[in-house]
Amino acid sequence: LGFRMGLLLGLCFSLLLGSTSAVDRGNFKTCAQSSFCKRQRALKPGQSPYRALLDTLELSDSRLTLQLINDNNKVHLLLELYRLQGNITRVKINELKPLKPRFEVPDVLVGEPPTEPLSVLSKDDNGVVLSLGPESQRLIVSARPFRLDIMEGPQVLLSLNSRGLLAFEHLQLRKNTQVDPEGAEVKENVDGAEQQGEEEKVGVRVHGWRIYFKYCLKKPNLFLFLGPTSVSLDFSLPGVEHVYGIPEHADNLKLKTTEGGDPYRLYNLDVFQYELYNPMALYGAVPVMLAHNTQRTMGIFWLNAAETWVDISSNTTVFGKMLDFVQGSSETPQTDVRWVSESGIIDVFIMLGPKPSDVFTQYASLTGTQSFPPLAALAYHQCRWNYNDQEDVKAVDQGFDQHDVPYDFIWLDIEHTDGKRYFTWDPHKFPQPKDMLQGIMDKRRMMVAIVDPHIKVDSGYKIHNEIRDKNFYVKNKDGGDYEGWCWPGNSGYPDFTNPEMRAFWASMFAYDQYEGSMENLYTWNDMNEPSVFNGPEVTMYKDAMHGSWEHRDLHNLYGFYVVMDIANGESDWSLFVCMNAGAVWTGDNAAEWEHLKISIPMCLSLGLVGISLCGADVGGFFKSPSTELLVRWYQTGAYQPFFRAHAHLDTPRREPWLFGPENTALIREAVRQRYALLPYWYQQFYQAHKTGQPVMRPLWVEYPKDTASFAIDDEFLIGRDLLVHPVTEEGARGLTAYLPGHGEVWYDVHTFQKHNGAQNLYIPVTMSSIPVFQRGGSIIPRKLRVRRSSACMENDPYTLYVALNPQRAAEGELYIDDGHTFSFQTKKEFIHRSLTFAYNTLTSRNLCTESNFSTKSWIEKVLILGASKPKKVTLQMDGKETSVEFEFDASMSVLTLRKPGMNAGADWTVKLQ
Ligand SMILES: *[C@@H]1O[C@H](CO)[C@@H](O)[C@H](O)[C@H]1NC(C)=O
Ligand SMILES: *[C@@H]1O[C@H](CO)[C@@H](O)[C@H](O)[C@H]1NC(C)=O
Ligand SMILES: *[C@@H]1O[C@H](CO)[C@@H](O)[C@H](O)[C@H]1NC(C)=O
Numbered sequence: 001l002g003f004r005m006g007l008l009l010g011l012c013f014s015l016l017l018g019s020t021s022a023v024d025r026g027n028f029k030t031c032a033q034s035s036f037c038k039r040q041r042a043l044k045p046g047q048s049p050y051r052a053l054l055d056t057l058e059l060s061d062s063r064l065t066l067q068l069i070n071d072n073n074k075v076h077l078l079l080e081l082y083r084l085q086g087n088i089t090r091v092k093i094n095e096l097k098p099l100k101p102r103f104e105v106p107d108v109l110v111g112e113p114p115t116e117p118l119s120v121l122s123k124d125d126n127g128v129v130l131s132l133g134p135e136s137q138r139l140i141v142s143a144r145p146f147r148l149d150i151m152e153g154p155q156v157l158l159s160l161n162s163r164g165l166l167a168f169e170h171l172q173l174r175k176n177t178q179v180d181p182e183g184a185e186v187k188e189n190v191d192g193a194e195q196q197g198e199e200e201k202v203g204v205r206v207h208g209w210r211i212y213f214k215y216c217l218k219k220p221n222l223f224l225f226l227g228p229t230s231v232s233l234d235f236s237l238p239g240v241e242h243v244y245g246i247p248e249h250a251d252n253l254k255l256k257t258t259e260g261g262d263p264y265r266l267y268n269l270d271v272f273q274y275e276l277y278n279p280m281a282l283y284g285a286v287p288v289m290l291a292h293n294t295q296r297t298m299g300i301f302w303l304n305a306a307e308t309w310v311d312i313s314s315n316t317t318v319f320g321k322m323l324d325f326v327q328g329s330s331e332t333p334q335t336d337v338r339w340v341s342e343s344g345i346i347d348v349f350i351m352l353g354p355k356p357s358d359v360f361t362q363y364a365s366l367t368g369t370q371s372f373p374p375l376a377a378l379a380y381h382q383c384r385w386n387y388n389d390q391e392d393v394k395a396v397d398q399g400f401d402q403h404d405v406p407y408d409f410i411w412l413d414i415e416h417t418d419g420k421r422y423f424t425w426d427p428h429k430f431p432q433p434k435d436m437l438q439g440i441m442d443k444r445r446m447m448v449a450i451v452d453p454h455i456k457v458d459s460g461y462k463i464h465n466e467i468r469d470k471n472f473y474v475k476n477k478d479g480g481d482y483e484g485w486c487w488p489g490n491s492g493y494p495d496f497t498n499p500e501m502r503a504f505w506a507s508m509f510a511y512d513q514y515e516g517s518m519e520n521l522y523t524w525n526d527m528n529e530p531s532v533f534n535g536p537e538v539t540m541y542k543d544a545m546h547g548s549w550e551h552r553d554l555h556n557l558y559g560f561y562v563v564m565d566i567a568n569g570e571s572d573w574s575l576f577v578c579m580n581a582g583a584v585w586t587g588d589n590a591a592e593w594e595h596l597k598i599s600i601p602m603c604l605s606l607g608l609v610g611i612s613l614c615g616a617d618v619g620g621f622f623k624s625p626s627t628e629l630l631v632r633w634y635q636t637g638a639y640q641p642f643f644r645a646h647a648h649l650d651t652p653r654r655e656p657w658l659f660g661p662e663n664t665a666l667i668r669e670a671v672r673q674r675y676a677l678l679p680y681w682y683q684q685f686y687q688a689h690k691t692g693q694p695v696m697r698p699l700w701v702e703y704p705k706d707t708a709s710f711a712i713d714d715e716f717l718i719g720r721d722l723l724v725h726p727v728t729e730e731g732a733r734g735l736t737a738y739l740p741g742h743g744e745v746w747y748d749v750h751t752f753q754k755h756n757g758a759q760n761l762y763i764p765v766t767m768s769s770i771p772v773f774q775r776g777g778s779i780i781p782r783k784l785r786v787r788r789s790s791a792c793m794e795n796d797p798y799t800l801y802v803a804l805n806p807q808r809a810a811e812g813e814l815y816i817d818d819g820h821t822f823s824f825q826t827k828k829e830f831i832h833r834s835l836t837f838a839y840n841t842l843t844s845r846n847l848c849t850e851s852n853f854s855t856k857s858w859i860e861k862v863l864i865l866g867a868s869k870p871k872k873v874t875l876q877m878d879g880k881e882t883s884v885e886f887e888f889d890a891s892m893s894v895l896t897l898r899k900p901g902m903n904a905g906a907d908w909t910v911k912l913q
Contacts, residue, residue: 023275028537031262036230037309040167040340041263045234048145048164052079057128062115064130067096068146075170081139081148083132085114087353088362089139089150091160093233093346099171099226103344103553105305107564110368113349137352150350156238158291158298158350165234165338168346171226232340233348235300236315237291240335242710244698245289245299245608246310248282248587250274253601253698253713255289255312263309263340268556270531270538273622274587276598283529283587285556288609289337290359294705299351299359301366305557306342307542313337342542343553356701357693363610364692370612372689375819376408376446377583377613378681379790380671381644382655383411383448389429390436393447396655397440401788403657405668406675408789410440411448411524411644420488421461422451423514433516441520444791450524453496453562454531456488463508467494472501475545482544484532493530496561497546497554506565523566528559583613583642591620591651596633597728601713603640607694612685614696615642624651627659628730628767634667635770636726638674639718641681641695666768672786673770679781679798683815684719686824686832695719703740706758712738721778721803721812722749725763725771734764737771745776747803747865752892754866776866777805779812779835784861794819797860798904802837804866810837813847816855816904829853831905837864840912844902857904867895870912875900877908884910 031037049072056067068077076096084090090113094102121129127142132150137157140149148160160166237243243255246264258264258279266285274282287302289310302308315334339348351362382400387393393410400407418424425433440447455464455473467473473481473492481492494501511517532540542552551558586602589595599616606614618637619625625633634656637643647654656667684695694701697717699709715725715737723746725737739746741757748755749772755761763771774780780801787793802810817823817830824830831854832847842862869888874881885898895912902908 023271023273023280025275025280028269028271028280029265031265031309034307034309034342036169036228036307036342037263037340039228040165040230040232040309041311043165043167043232045163045165048147048161048166049073050077050146050161050164050166052127052141052143052146054123054125054128054141054143057123059118059120061117064118066141068093070168073170075168077168079146081118081130081141082113083116083118083130083139084349085116086362086365087132087137087351087358088113088366089132089350089352091148091346091348091350093166093168093231095168095170099173102171102229103305103549104347105303105344105554105557108303108305108557108560109366113366132352150352157296157352159236159238160233160348162236163234163336163338165232166346167230167232169228169230171229173226229343230340231304231344231346232338233346234336234338237298237335237337238332239295240291240293241314241333242292242700243289243312243335243337244292245286245605247286247605247609247611248284248602249279249605250276250282250587250598250602251279252277252711253604254711257314258311259313263311263338266308266310266556267537268529268539268559270527270529271587272538273590276594284559284584286606286609286611287339287556288363290356290608291335292356292700292704292710294707295354297353297356297359297704299349299353299363300337300339301349301351301363302339302341303347303349304339304341304344305554306344306552307555308339308341311338311340343550356704360608360610360692360694367610369690369692370610370685370688370695372824373583373613373685375678375682376790378641378678378685379408379643380406380638380674381409381411381448381642382407383409383413383617383644383646384653385413385647385649386415387412388415389426390432393436394439397443397445399655399657401443403664403668405656405664405671406786406788406790407445407671408791409446409448409522409644411450411646413450413524414452414487414526415649416449419456420452421456421458421463423463423508425516430516434518437516437518437520441518443788445789446520446522448522448524450526452487452527453525454484454486454488454491454493454527457483457490457492458488464492466504467492467501470500470504472498472504474540474551476541477543477545479545482540484540485534486527486532493532493540493544495546496558496564497549499565502561502565505562509566525559525563525566528562530558583615584611585642585644585646586614586616588621588648589617591623591625591629593629593728593730595620596629596636597714599636599640600716600726600728603696604698604713604716607641607696608698608701610692610694612688612695613641615640615644617644617646619645619647619654621646622648622651625654626730627663630654630659631663631666631670631767632727634670636728638670639722639724639726639770639772641685643674669768670770675786675790675793676782676784677780678790678793679783679814679816680719680722682819683781683813686815687719699723699738699740706740708738709740721775721780723773723775727765727769727771732765734762735771736760736762737773739773741775743806745806745866746773747776748772749774749801752863752865752894754893774801774803774865775805776803777807777810778803779810779837781812781814783857791819795856797858799861799863800835800842800859802835802842802862802864804837804864808838808840808866811835814844814904816857817853827852831855833905840870842910844906844908846907853905855903855905859900859902859904862897862900862910864895864897864912866893867912868893870895872913873897874911874913875902875908876911877902877906 049070053067058065064081078096080092082090130139137152150157264279265281267281269281289300291298313336474495476482544551603614657664703709744757781798783796785796812835814833828851834845873884884900887896
């Protein structure tokens with residue numbers, strides 16, 4: 001499937017050669033080494049120079065503007081406020097009259113967000129009160145110092161600039177820059193330059209003020225030298241102790257205070273052997289934070305693509321004395337956050353919830369939802385750097401059949417190419433790619449081959465020549481093609497921000513362009529941070545040019561643009577793009593227990609901000625896992641959205657059957673559990689695509705008032721109904737899982753034993769244990785006849801697991817389509833049914849009457865967990881009533897209906913009497 005992409009994201013799969021040392025911290029900047037971060041962090045709270053000029057206020061139907069003045073330098077800013085549909089407030093701050101336009105992030109929002117009318121409730125010399133619609137929500141603009149408060153009734157939900165850390169470095173001519181009116185090069189006097197500017201670790205050009213913008217005026221070579229451009233704003237969240245999101249970081253789910261350490265950094269980087277539990281930047285960046293307490297969930301979406309740092313501090317304070325509207329003065333916990341970006345403008349969306357699901361809907365309304373992956377993408381993927389040649393691929397493929405382990409995709413890393421020229425094949429190792437692909441296809445399996453966005457500078461390479469001739473490469477500051485070192489050696493970097501370049505790139509995937517490709521070949525988009533081995537922090541110089549914009553302005557968008565148009569799937573090319581814009585991984589991890597553990601919070605954090613198809617390299621990329629770790633990783637990965645094994649070139653082979661029959665059996669069982677559950681996974685992704693709700697969820701999302709769940713990140717939910725607490729401890733004999741929900745029950749999916757909610761449950765474990773529980777009140781479909789790939793299971797029958805709640809009721813859904821085309825969208829070719837159990841009656845009902853799809857699959861078994869023994873069971877279908885065979889297991893209270901025999905797409909009712 002093509003993927004719709006709506007996220008500010010530059011994740012990629014990446015690889016780096018290297019030994020076994022830990023991350024080289026010296027390669028990556030701390031806040032103190034990033035001069036704008038250091039400068040901004042040195043600002044002290046409570047001294048805001050900004051004042052709102054209330055007499056400049058203008059209100060149209062849905063937009064309020066007013067000017068802010070910085071009393072220190074008299075620079076005017078323009079504040080714009082919008083009330084957006086669905087409880088979202090947008091706050092934009094830009095210079096009133098910048099010397100040149102500042103970068104505003106394009107293409108990320110799905111459209112201009114629909115607005116709602118704004119109205120002024122009151123106005124005086126101190127400020128303005130605006131109505132945010134129903135529920136007595138108000139937005140208060142205070143004039144001196146400038147601050148914004150969003151309130152509901154007497155409660156402050158969130159304040160902006162309440163600590164006075166709004167800072168907006170305006171564009172200004174360098175003091176000693178002379179602009180030659182004849183258009184000659186600007187003369188630049190570096191003597192006596194102020195030591196306040198940016199310094200790159202590599203690439204310092206002038207001390208002090210760097211060349212910030214090379215803005216083309218009338219003549220091509222006339223540049224203005226402008227100063228630093230960073231922006232910053234603080235947010236206070238009274239009553240909030242838990243904030244989440246802003247991936248990607250190798251850290252716990254609940255974000256920590258950054259006091260005394262570095263802020264969380266968002267700057268897409270290819271980090272070699274990253275460290276755990278710290279706020280360093282990793283491969284991707286999604287500038288969205290969620291704040292949660294028992295009353296409300298809110299979100300902050302900071303729409304900026306430049307290097308960004310986020311400080312978090314907790315505070316207990318008597319909040320809001322300065323506001324008349326605030327009642328009471330009891331001590332409240334409070335979280336203060338502060339965002340700092342190197343350039344661009346302040347453009348922030350405040351998503352007011354109130355429920356977690358509302359925040360997901362609100363964010364999805366701005367940036368779109370998770371693409372709907374093909375069913376096979378949710379199955380098991382076998383990858384390594386590298387499968388050596390066609391024979392190797394064939395042997396691995398056969399190994400899976402010999403050992404009866406299913407898989408859907410085998411992946412080829414960079415070594416499959418002819419000298420790292422992407423879209424080509426190594427003529428010795430992969431001389432007949434189509435034969436190889438056909439062999440895979442005969443097994444109803446697929447292949448993924450890597451295509452990286454750096455292009456070998458080689459006049460014998462067609463793609464390089466075309467990109468160069470079309471002038472599509474990113475430029476360096478002097479206007480020549482930017483070149484950096486990457487896998488092929490010296491490489492050019494296509495400017496994917498240019499739509500023509502993207503169209504060209506998309507056309508390269510056509511079968512007649514990409515020789516040796518076939519319909520079961522998909523693409524792996526890697527290295528798009530972009531990764532530049534000899535660049536500053538292993539990425540591109542910030543003053544490289546994308547048209548008239550500096551790389552600095554849009555760095556975190558580069559990966560987004562790499563996949564944007566191939567992902568959009570306009571169909572004059574036919575290769576599927578499998579692993580992007582939807583599937584992301586947690587980076588080049590290591591075969592260590594702590595890396596297995598952290599895969600859970602890392603994927604949960606991505607899921608919270610709209611990226612559900614997340615997984616970690618099963619087994620760990622660097623180093624070699626112990627057999628125990630490998631088995632535990634398969635067991636964990638089998639219950640995470642993107643399930644792919646991957647390994648470094650230097651590691652010993654680790655296909656599932658290489659560790660003795662006992663371990664092969666354990667891995668086989670984990671993979672089979674995944675395949676059996678694919679109908680449920682697929683349905684969850686359909687929901688994620690439709691509604692923006694995450695697939696892999698932290699417990700608090702479903703139990704928002706249960707404070708015991710707020711910081712849990714060693715277990716998770718899949719959708720609402722499955723709770724997974726994988727074994728991630730070496731040598732574990734048991735573990736304690738938290739089962740949430742007062743008055744709820746959970747059923748062990750393996751034994752069907754029932755447990756009460758709202759308890760910590762000790763579970764003894766063996767090497768075969770994967771603790772998973774089904775929520776009482778849910779119905780989950782599985783396909784128990786596991787075959788060699790998901791495609792082979794297409795017409796297989798379903799088994800329904802009906803888990804009764806204490807009220808003896810349950811509900812669930814069944815979603816079926818062809819598994820890989822857009823027909824579900826364009827022709828409504830799908831089956832979407834609601835399954836309900838109540839009053840001893842199980843009913844299947846159509847959820848979408850216009851839908852039109854038929855399936856050969858039937859329901860071969862129904863298990864009702866927590867049931868009592870009926871006298872008789874009948875099936876009503878097509879106006880006929882028949883009796884159904886059943887068995888009752890009194891020890892576990894499980895009623896099994898054998899071969900009720902209805903088609904999975906039909907209307908039917910089963911009655912227990
Ligand atoms: C907006 O907020 C109000 C008050 O908190 C809430 O009742 C309503 O459901 C919210 N609407 C949406 C679309 O989130
Ligand atoms: C807590 O917040 C108050 C009010 O905003 C502020 O005066 C105080 O300095 C803050 N304390 C800390 C430790 O940040
Ligand atoms: C469903 O599709 C089939 C085959 O394309 C067609 O014959 C039938 O009329 C369609 N039914 C509805 C309800 O659209």
